[in-house]
Every structure is written in C-alpha cells, then in structure tokens.
Amino acid sequence: DGGITQSPKYLFRKEGQNVTLSCEQNLNHDAMYWYRQDPGQGLRLIYYSQIVNDFQKGDIAEGYSVSREKKESFPLTVTSAQKNPTAFYLCASSTLGGTSGRGTGELFFGEGSRLTVL
Amino acid sequence: AQKITQTQPGMFVQEKEAVTLDCTYDTSDPSYGLFWYKQPSSGEMIFLIYQGSYDQQNATEGRYSLNFQKARKSANLVISASQLGDSAMYFCAMREGRGTGANNLFFGTGTRLTVIP
Numbered sequence: 682d683g684g685i686t687q688s689p690k691y692l693f694r695k696e697g698q699n700v701t702l703s704c705e706q707n708l709n710h711d712a713m714y715w716y717r718q719d720p721g722q723g724l725r726l727i728y729y730s731q732i733v734n735d736f737q738k739g740d741i742a743e744g745y746s747v748s749r750e751k752k753e754s755f756p757l758t759v760t761s762a763q764k765n766p767t768a769f770y771l772c773a774s775s776t777l778g779g780t781s782g783r784g785t786g787e788l789f790f791g792e793g794s795r796l797t798v799l
Numbered sequence: 800a801q802k803i804t805q806t807q808p809g810m811f812v813q814e815k816e817a818v819t820l821d822c823t824y825d826t827s828d829p830s831y832g833l834f835w836y837k838q839p840s841s842g843e844m845i846f847l848i849y850q851g852s853y854d855q856q857n858a859t860e861g862r863y864s865l866n867f868q869k870a871r872k873s874a875n876l877v878i879s880a881s882q883l884g885d886s887a888m889y890f891c892a893m894r895e896g897r898g899t900g901a902n903n904l905f906f907g908t909g910t911r912l913t914v915i916p
Contacts, residue, residue: 712901723803723890723906724844731901739903769842775902785849786894786902787834793842 683708687772687791694759694766694798702757702794704772711777713755714788717741718769727770730755731777759796770794802826803891805907812881813915819866820876820910822891831895833874834904835865838888847889850874878912886914 685706694700706713712731716724726739730749744763749755755774759766773788804823812818824833835847850858850865858865866875878885888911892904 714901714903716906721808721908723908724892724904725906726903729901729903737901771842771844773844777900778902785834785846785851786832787846787849788844788902788904789846790836790844795842 685772685774685789685791687770687794689794690792692794692796694796696798697761699761700759700766700796702759702770702772702796704755704757704791705753706755706772706774706789706791707753708774708789709752710774710789711752712775713749714773714775715739715745715747715755715757716771716773718771718793724771727757766796767798768796770796801907802895802905803893803907805891805910807910808908809911809913811913811915812878812885814883815880817877817879818881818912820878820889820891820912822874822876822907824872824874824891824893826872826893826895828895831893832902833865833867834892834894835863835874835876836890836892837885838890838909840887844890848876881914883914883916886912888912 688703714729715727728747730736746758772791831852833850837845848860848863864877888909890909891907
C-alpha cells in the first residue's frame with residue numbers, strides 16, 4: 682500500500698546526542714515536510730523540501746537539519762543544539778500545487794515519532 | 800497574530816448528536832485553502848475535509864461538513880450523528896496562496912472531542 686513510513690516510533694536520547702528520524706514515502710510526491718507537535722499545541726513546521734537536494738527552513742528550524750538525497754526519503758536530524766527536543770515529530774508529503782489526494786493539495790502524514798530526551 | 804485560532808480546547812457531545820468545532824483564520828491572501836484533520840490517540844493525522852477560498856458552496860464529506868463564512872473568516876467543522884470513534888483531537892489548518900509549490904500548512908492548537916455514550 683502507498684503511504685509514509687516513519688521510524689522509529691519511539692526514541693530515547695541522552696542530552697548532547699544527535700538523533701536521526703527516518704521518513705520514507707512511496708506516493709511519488711515531490712514535496713515532503715517535517716512538523717513538530719508539543720502537548721496542547723498545534724503542529725509547527727520545521728523544514729520542507731520541494732525537490733531533491735533542496736529544502737527550506739520552516740518556522741522552528743533551529744537545532745534541526747535535514748537532507749533530501751532521494752525523492753522518497755527526507756530524514757530529520759535533531760541535533761544537540763535543539764534546546765527542548767522532547768516532542769512528537771510528524772513527517773508528511775504532498776504533490777506540488779493543489780493536486781494531492783482529491784485535488785485539495787492535502788498533506789499525507791506518517792504515524793509519527795515520539796522523541797524523549799532523558 | 801495567529802493564522803489559525805481554535806478557541807475550544809475540549810468539547811463533549813452525546814453519541815448520535817451533532818457537534819460544531821470552531822475555527823477562525825487570518826490571512827490577507829485572497830487565495831487560500833482550509834483543511835480539517837483528525838488525530839486519534841495513535842497519533843496519525845487523518846484528512847477530513849477541504850474548503851477553497853473561491854469555493855461557492857460549503858464542503859461536505861459524509862458526516863463532515865464545513866460551515867464556511869468568508870466575511871467572518873471562520874471555517875467551522877460540523878460532525879453529524881457523532882460516533883464513539885469520533886473521539887479525537889481535531890485540527891484546523893490553512894494554506895495561503897494558490898498552492899503552486901509546497902503546501903505548507905499552518906495549524907491551530909486543536910480541539911479535543913469526546914463522544915459520550
């Protein structure tokens with residue numbers, strides 16, 4: 682089945698360590714996104730990419746890095762510079778323009794990765 | 800200013816009754832899209848319904864309908880005949896522009912809906 686796969690589902694990290702969250706999609710979507718969700722808050726955009734080897738910062742990019750070497754893959758690295766990394770991370774993808782899904786441009790989401798810093 | 804405002808942190812509804820979840824938005828762009836997503840306790844985001852700024856009619860998808868009042872900048876979600884499985888977080892989101900590139904969405908803080916048997 683087509684979809685977005687995030688791994689790991691749960692991850693624990695010690696302070697000062699970098700950690701990489703995986704995101705793979707087989708929907709042939711050009712655009713991919715990383716969002717962060719904290720309790721009681723909505724989703725905030727970290728990074729997004731419209732094409733291979735190119736990506737743009739979102740609203741809260743500090744302390745994070747990404748790469749887009751393949752169309753299907755958009756891994757997110759949470760670096761030690763991220764002051765408060767404990768959160769739920771969601772990866773999403775879409776076509777470019779308003780054509781995803783039923784022509785709405787909707788984002789398709791993975792099941793998320795929950796990162797806890799000990 | 801917040802682009803998306805959801806003022807109801809939590810809502811309760813009796814099973815089989817209808818419920819309205821509020822959403823107001825703020826944009827100066829004449830072209831935009833409004834989305835509602837459902838997030839069950841498992842965490843995944845499920846797309847429910849979409850309304851484009853130029854759509855003349857309110858969107859409907861099964862038991863979901865969107866009460867779009869453009870002048871008031873509101874896009875309330877109406878769920879009819881509530882079911883126990885509707886208990887979840889609900890997020891309103893907006894995309895500004897015609898969406899020719901990436902579809903970055905701005906999200907509200909969500910409303911937790913609990914359906915009572």
